[in-house]
Amino acid sequence: MLLRHTPQETIERKALTINPAKTCQPIGAMYAALGIHNCLPHSHGSQGCCSYHRSTLTRHFKEPAMASTSSFTEGSSVFGGQANLVEAINNIFTVYNPDVIAVHTTCLSETIGDDLTQMAQKAKDEGYVPAGKKVIYASTPSYVGSHVTGYANMVRGMVDLLAVSTTAKKLDQINVIPGFVEPSDMAEIKRIAELFGKKVIMYPDTSNVLNSPMTGKFKMYPKGGAKTEDIALSGDSKVTLALGRFATGIGAKLLDTKHKVPCELLDLPIGLAATDRYVEMLKKYSGQSVPESLMEERGQLVDMITDMHQYFYGKKVALAGDPDQLVALTEFLISIDMKPVHIVTGTPGNKFERRIKELTENLPYKVNYTVPSDLFTLHQWIKNESVDLIIGNTYTKYIARDEDIPSIRFGFPILDRVGHQYFPMAGYKGAMRLLEKILTCLLDKQDKDAPEEKFELVM
Amino acid sequence: MEISILKDREKQIVRKGKEPFKIACGKQSIAGSVSQRACVFCGSRVVLYPVTDALHIVHGPIGCAAYTWDIRGSLSSDNELYRSSFSTDLGEHDVIYGGEKKLYNILISLIDKHKPAASFVYSTCIIGIIGDDVDSVCKRVEQEKGIPVIPVHSEGFKGSKKDGYRAACEALFKLVGTGDTSAIGTYSINILGEFNLAGEAWIIRDYYKKMGVEVVSTITGDATVSDIRKAHGAKLNVVQCSGSMTSLAKMMEEKYGIPYIKVSYFGIEDVSKALYDVAEHFNSVEIMDKTKAMVFEEIDRIYPKILEYRKDLSGKKAAIYVGGAFKAFSLIKALNLIGMRTLIAGSQTGTEEDYKNLSEVCEDGAIILDDSNPAELSKYAIEKEIDLLIGGVKERPIAYKLGFGFCDHNHERKEALAGFVGMLNFVREVHSTVMSPVWKFTRGGSV
Numbered sequence: 069m070l071l072r073h074t075p076q077e078t079i080e081r082k083a084l085t086i087n088p089a090k091t092c093q094p095i096g097a098m099y100a101a102l103g104i105h106n107c108l109p110h111s112h113g114s115q116g117c118c119s120y121h122r123s124t125l126t127r128h129f130k131e132p133a134m135a136s137t138s139s140f141t142e143g144s145s146v147f148g149g150q151a152n153l154v155e156a157i158n159n160i161f162t163v164y165n166p167d168v169i170a171v172h173t174t175c176l177s178e179t180i181g182d183d184l185t186q187m188a189q190k191a192k193d194e195g196y197v198p199a200g201k202k203v204i205y206a207s208t209p210s211y212v213g214s215h216v217t218g219y220a221n222m223v224r225g226m227v228d229l230l231a232v233s234t235t236a237k238k239l240d241q242i243n244v245i246p247g248f249v250e251p252s253d254m255a256e257i258k259r260i261a262e263l264f265g266k267k268v269i270m271y272p273d274t275s276n277v278l279n280s281p282m283t284g285k286f287k288m289y290p291k292g293g294a295k296t297e298d299i300a301l302s303g304d305s306k307v308t309l310a311l312g313r314f315a316t317g318i319g320a321k322l323l324d325t326k327h328k329v330p331c332e333l334l335d336l337p338i339g340l341a342a343t344d345r346y347v348e349m350l351k352k353y354s355g356q357s358v359p360e361s362l363m364e365e366r367g368q369l370v371d372m373i374t375d376m377h378q379y380f381y382g383k384k385v386a387l388a389g390d391p392d393q394l395v396a397l398t399e400f401l402i403s404i405d406m407k408p409v410h411i412v413t414g415t416p417g418n419k420f421e422r423r424i425k426e427l428t429e430n431l432p433y434k435v436n437y438t439v440p441s442d443l444f445t446l447h448q449w450i451k452n453e454s455v456d457l458i459i460g461n462t463y464t465k466y467i468a469r470d471e472d473i474p475s476i477r478f479g480f481p482i483l484d485r486v487g488h489q490y491f492p493m494a495g496y497k498g499a500m501r502l503l504e505k506i507l508t509c510l511l512d513k514q515d516k517d518a519p520e521e522k523f524e525l526v527m
Numbered sequence: 528m529e530i531s532i533l534k535d536r537e538k539q540i541v542r543k544g545k546e547p548f549k550i551a552c553g554k555q556s557i558a559g560s561v562s563q564r565a566c567v568f569c570g571s572r573v574v575l576y577p578v579t580d581a582l583h584i585v586h587g588p589i590g591c592a593a594y595t596w597d598i599r600g601s602l603s604s605d606n607e608l609y610r611s612s613f614s615t616d617l618g619e620h621d622v623i624y625g626g627e628k629k630l631y632n633i634l635i636s637l638i639d640k641h642k643p644a645a646s647f648v649y650s651t652c653i654i655g656i657i658g659d660d661v662d663s664v665c666k667r668v669e670q671e672k673g674i675p676v677i678p679v680h681s682e683g684f685k686g687s688k689k690d691g692y693r694a695a696c697e698a699l700f701k702l703v704g705t706g707d708t709s710a711i712g713t714y715s716i717n718i719l720g721e722f723n724l725a726g727e728a729w730i731i732r733d734y735y736k737k738m739g740v741e742v743v744s745t746i747t748g749d750a751t752v753s754d755i756r757k758a759h760g761a762k763l764n765v766v767q768c769s770g771s772m773t774s775l776a777k778m779m780e781e782k783y784g785i786p787y788i789k790v791s792y793f794g795i796e797d798v799s800k801a802l803y804d805v806a807e808h809f810n811s812v813e814i815m816d817k818t819k820a821m822v823f824e825e826i827d828r829i830y831p832k833i834l835e836y837r838k839d840l841s842g843k844k845a846a847i848y849v850g851g852a853f854k855a856f857s858l859i860k861a862l863n864l865i866g867m868r869t870l871i872a873g874s875q876t877g878t879e880e881d882y883k884n885l886s887e888v889c890e891d892g893a894i895i896l897d898d899s900n901p902a903e904l905s906k907y908a909i910e911k912e913i914d915l916l917i918g919g920v921k922e923r924p925i926a927y928k929l930g931f932g933f934c935d936h937n938h939e940r941k942e943a944l945a946g947f948v949g950m951l952n953f954v955r956e957v958h959s960t961v962m963s964p965v966w967k968f969t970r971g972g973s974v
Contacts, residue, residue, distance in 0.1 A: 085589065085616035092590030108561075114652055114683035115556060116566025120594035123920045132901060132924040139556040140684040145656060156559030163533045164561070164902070175588050176652040176684055179622060210588035211617045211653070284930040284969050286905035414589070463596070 074444060074470075076451040086444035087463065089388050090414025091481075092210035094172050095121040096218030096248060096315075097225075098135055101170030103254070103272020104226065105293030108166040109135040112153055112182065113174025128481040129251075129278040129489050134288055136160055140176060149182045150190065157188075157203060158196040164288060167296055168230075171205040172222060178209035202296060204229040214415040214440075215480070216314050216390045219248040223319035226271060226299055233303035233327040241267035242353055243305045243329065245320055247312025247336050247392045248480065249494060251275040251292070256492035257311065257337060260347070263362055264354035269302045270294060279489035303327035307353045311346065312336040312392030314417065336392045337494050338502070339400025340369060365496040372500055373404055376507055379527075383510065384453075386410040386467075388446055388460035389479035391420040397459065397478070398427050400499065409453060411437040412446040412460075443467065457509060474509040478502075532903060533560055539897040543886045550882045552897035555687070561900040563848070563921050564875045566683035568651055569595075570691020573938075574771050575647050575679065575698060577722050577747040578755070579603040582643035584613040586630055586661060587651030591683075592616075599938045601722045604729075604749050608641055617653065627659050634668045634676065644752035645675040647698060655682035675752070677701050688850070689770060689876050696775035699746060699755060703779060706753060708760025714809050715741040717761045717785075719776055720768030721792070723748030724938065727945035731792055734802055734946065738818045740809070746775065759783040763808055765790055765801070770851035770876055791853060792945040793953070794861030795826060825947035832951055833865065836958045841866030843914040843961055848896065848904055848922055849936055852877030852885060858917055858936065859888045865954055870911040873899050901925050914961050930969040932960030 094111060098121050101109035111118035118137035125133035138144070138152040153171065160169055171184060184205040191197055206225035208218040223245060244261050246254045255275035261268040276292025302308070302323065308331040310320035320331035337346035344366075351358055373380075384407045387394055391413050401408045411424055421439045428435040436449050443460075447467045450458075458464050458475035462483040468475035477485045478493065492498040511527055518524070532540065538551035556562040572595045576583065585592035592614030603609065615633055617626050630648070638646060646668075650661050661678045669676040679698045681691050716735065721728045728748035735742050743761040744754035764776045764787035776787035788808065790801035799822050806818040845867050847855045852874040859869045872885045873896030886895050894907045901921075908916060908929060916926035919937030926933035934956050936944065942952040 085592075085614050087596070087612055088589050088593050088614060088616065090589060091593035092588055094590070110559070114566045115562060115564050115687070116569045116683045117590070119563070119565040119569065119921070120590070124594055126921055126924055130924060130927075132921075132928060134561055134901065136559050136561045137556070139558050139560070139562065140652075141555055142685050145652075145684045152558040155557075159533060159535075159557060159559030163531055163559075174652070175590075175617075175622070176656065179653055179656045209619075209622075210590045211622050212619050214589070280928075282928060282930070282969055284928075286902070286909065286925070286929055288902060 074447045074451065076448065078445070078448045078452070085414070085442050087442055088414050089412050089442050089446070090214035090216075090440070091124070093208035093213055093215060093218030093221065094174050094210060095124060096215035096220070097170070097172035097206050097208045097222035098133070099125065099248065099274065100219045100222035100226075100272045101172070102133065102277050103274040103293055104168055104170065104299070105295050106167035106289045107170050107293065108160055108164055108168075110137070110156060110160065110169050110171045111135055111174060112138045112149060112171050112177045112184070114140045114176055117174045124481055125278070127483045130486065131278045131280065131489075133278070136164070138177070145176060145180055148180060149177050150187050153182070153187045154191045154194065154196065157191040161196060161198055161201060166201075166289065168202045168204060170222060170225065171203065172208045172218065173206075174208070175210040178207065202230060216248055216392070216415045219315050220318050223272065223316060224322055227302070227319045227322045227326070230296055230299040231303040231323060231327060232300050235304055238306040238329070239304045241269060241301070241305045242350070243302045243308040243323065244268055244270040245308060245310045245316040246270065246272070247315035248390060249336065250488050250492065251277065251279040252488065252490050252492040253494040253498065256495045256498055260337075260362065260495050261350055263359045264350045264356045266354045266356075269298050269305060271299050271302070303329065305329050307332060309334060309346065309349050313419065314391040314415065335399070336396045338393065338396035339403065339499050340366075340373070340496070341399055341403055342396045343495055343499065362496070369496045369500050372503055376503070377405060379507060379510060380404045380406050382407060383457060384409045384455040386446060386450055386455045386458045386460075388412040388443060388458075388464050391415050391417060393479055395420070395423050395427070398424060402427065402431070407433060409433065409435055409455060410446055410449040411435065412441045412443065414440050414442055416440040457506065474513045476505045476509050532906070533557055536560065536903075540903065541882070541886065541895045543889055543891055543893045543895060548883050548886050550879060550895060550897060552877055552879055552882060554898070556898055561902065562898060563900060564898055565688050567685050567688065567691040567694065568649060568681040568683045570688035570771070571649060571679050571681035571695040571698070572691070573599060573722070574692055574695035574747060576609060577601040577603075578645070578647070578750045578752060579609045580606040580644040580751050581609060582613065582637055582641055582646040583609060583649070584615065584633065584637065584646060585649045585651060586615045586626065586659070587617055587653050589614055589616045591649070591651045599722070600724050600940065601748060602726050606751070608643060613637060622653060622657055625657060625659055626654070627664050630659065630661070631664050631668065634664070635672070638668070638672045638674065643674065645677065645702065647677050647679050649679045649681050651681070652683040655685065675702060675705070687876060692771040693774050696772065696778065699775055700778050702752060702755045704756075704759045704783065706756030706760075708757045711743055711757065711760035712741050713762060714739060714811065714814060715743050715761045716763045716765050716805060717743050717758045718745040718748070719764050719766040719787070720772035721745055721748045721945070725940050725943040727792070727943045727949060730943055730946040730948060734821065735805070737821050738802065738806060739814050740805060746772065759785065761785060763787070763805065765805055767791055768851060769853045789853075791857040793854065793857035793949070795864060795947065795950050796860050797857045798946055798950070799826070829947050829951040833954050836954045837865045839962050840954075840958060843867045844911060845869050845915040845917065846871035846904070846908050846911065846913045848873045848899060848916065848918045850875050850919065852881030854936065855885055856881075856888065859885070861950060861953060865957070867915070867957075869893065870913060871896065871904075871907050873897060905929060915957060930966060932957070932963065932966075934960060
């Protein structure tokens with residue numbers, strides 16, 4: 069009984085987070101930056117921040133995660149981190165030779181008021197940034213937002229400092245900005261877009277960076293990642309499809325205001341309807357009809373839902389995770405007759421609350437959500453109204469064990485299972501994988517618990 | 528690909544040879560390096576974490592609590608309170624107006640709810656900048672609630688992990704000396720620097736019990752506040768992981784006159800020596816006889832099995848990169864026992880003397896590293912054609928990507944590696960990874 073401290077009676081808590089359903093901005097910025105080819109993320113703060121983020125990314129992806137740090141000392145926190153950052157930029161380009169350094173701040177460097185724009189300029193003025201190389205940056209104080217916000221801010225940094233517009237007339241190419249999803253999802257999102265035959269510029273793209281093959285060689289910069297020259301071209305595209313408003317909205321909007329690339333803010337293409345909307349947009353902006361192969365994938369997904377719909381019916385689910393994922397999941401689960409009765413995110417933002425309200429207000433049952441919240445609250449809700457399934461990151465397994473509820477891993481971080489790096493949950497095929505996981509979980513439980521006379525061979 | 532080395536780091540890398548040994552260390556990492564090191568907070572958190580019936584509250588933005596939530600495989604025989612992650616989750620408003628009030632309210636409500644035996648309040652980077660008076664908040668709560676509420680000054684930027692150990696020791700020292708010691712006997716010790724990863728402290732405590740030595744407290748592994756309070760009643764401090772706990776041992780020596788010895792529980796040689804040293808200290812024939820009998824019995828039980836593994840492992844090459852140099856020293860000896868050669872040895876926080884000792888047990892040409900990074904580790908691992916890397920979470924995928932075996936000798940160990948049985952577990956683990964059939968697919972295994 070790991071969580072025996074969780075009482076059933078819910079109490080009003082204003083200023084205390086217990087068992088957070090989020091982490092801090094810098095790790096999101098680091099993850100996004102790893103989605104640029106030949107890019108070294110740089111943490112402008114104490115050594116520990118960088119170390120924790122790398123460890124967490126490594127535990128989640130089972131991959132090395134490269135990043136450097138400004139190694140703040142007491143001196144730098146009094147006199148400012150400029151000397152450290154300028155020296156770091158010089159050292160990094162000299163030894164690690166990336167194409168891009170992507171600097172993000174921490175609570176420490178933000179609070180002492182370090183100005184990254186000015187520092188990056190100083191490094192440039194002193195000749196530490198070789199020709200053709202870039203330093204991009206994002207402000208990501210840990211006391212604002214969450215890892216999702218950090219990802220969004222670094223995406224915005226990419227747009228701000230790498231994208232350019234070269235022609236007045238937009239080119240027949242489509243930008244795709246994926247939210248904070250797995251490398252496998254990014255690859256799937258790109259694959260679907262490319263089926264429409266137009267040039268697709270997608271960033272960040274962590275596929276083949278954080279799920280790279282075993283080669284027996286040390287690769288500081290693995291093969292994958294969006295190329296800087298492609299990101300530069302994104303200012304000339306005719307549209308940006310931003311997948312997941314929380315993680316991509318500000319970047320996509322900046323492409324619009326700065327380079328006049330209009331954007332479509334969509335949900336993450338997780339589940340049937342959300343993927344349909346993504347596909348609809350691709351159809352619209354490519355001027356092509358939906359490829360037959362994609363229609364087949366959709367058909368298979370619908371077939372699977374049809375075959376198994378009785379097993380989904382009325383099953384109660386508790387969800388914990390990041391806003392973009394939760395919005396898509398909630399819609400999908402409702403659409404297959406499941407009941408998402410508890411929804412928890414640690415990422416603050418009332419847009420999320422509004423969106424969940426839209427999706428759930430007409431349901432004939434009550435759905436619990438308050439924003440932001442934590443896993444302690446989720447556990448209390450579950451104690452008051454139990455569920456058939458929990459979907460969330462690894463930390464939800466404490467609740468699953470204590471309450472003997474089946475659970476599947478979804479989101480960040482996943483520290484105790486593999487597969488998320490390689491097999492997507494996005495798109496039609498991803499939705500099938502999600503359903504397979506849900507069904508396996510529910511049916512295994514039924515097999516295990518069924519009294520002998522009700523134990524079924526065919527399900 | 529030629530992997531280059533940061534110029535300023537050249538002095539922190541030594542190739543053992545005829546030249547007299549000289550290494551630069553104890554330096555702040557170079558800005559811009561991909562260091563494997565952590566911060567002050569990290570040091571404090573890992574040392575205090577295994578105090579199982581205390582409330583651990585991280586004062587700062589959410590990250591520091593989130594990244595240290597139940598990541599340490601330090602086991603408890605009773606209370607699980609320490610495994611929950613409590614944070615003040617500071618927001619922008621708090622950073623501007625200060626977080627003292629929030630901290631106070633949270634402490635009061637959590638103490639009321641969980642009735643912990645004590646509370647540790649960790650200051651993170653930002654607390655050092657916004658200047659919250661954590662000490663006075665703690666004092667106030669302590670007075671109101673009647674339990675020790677101890678501030679831990681662990682602002683990340685104030686040094687390295689080592690400074691975090693010191694801050695943790697200072698926090699623990701506030702508890703020591705506040706309990707009743709009347710029931711403690713003559714042959715009594717504290718185990719310092721044993722964190723009960725995978726239940727290791729239990730193994731060690733069991734040895735002492737068989738020897739007739741009373742263990743007053745384990746600081747900190749499966750530790751309780753009441754044990755720590757009476758730690759000053761012990762007659763000897765037995766310090767492992769010297770990097771983290773020597774400062775507490777010194778403070779206790781100074782104030783309470785308790786002598787201390789440094790030991791290691793890794794490897795047959797070192798664990799035997801540790802137990803004999805303790806027996807010798809008490810100068811009791813009975814204890815020494817019991818110790819000898821136990822050591823013989825334990826070795827008898829594991830040695831034949833170790834020799835079996837040795838057949839396969841003899842001549843294989845290892846690299847070691849761990850947090851503290853003292854551990855590296857034990858590991859080299861343990862590897863020697865199974866015929867393995869150590870060609871790379873390094874640590875995040877060693878001293879010049881540590882590294883000198885390390886180089887003495889390594890063979891000529893071996894590489895000694897201080898505060899290394901993935902590029903360097905890879906470079907030398909490839910050069911030395913190693914078969915095994917021993918390290919922590921960030922080193923594991925580097926080894927696997929290069930196609931070497933790996934053994935976690937840090938928080939993520941799943942098997943107890945201390946004591947005699949731990950040596951057998953260690954050898955089995957090394958064998959399972961070095962001899963794994965997976966390497967057939969990866970080394971030169973092109974289709």
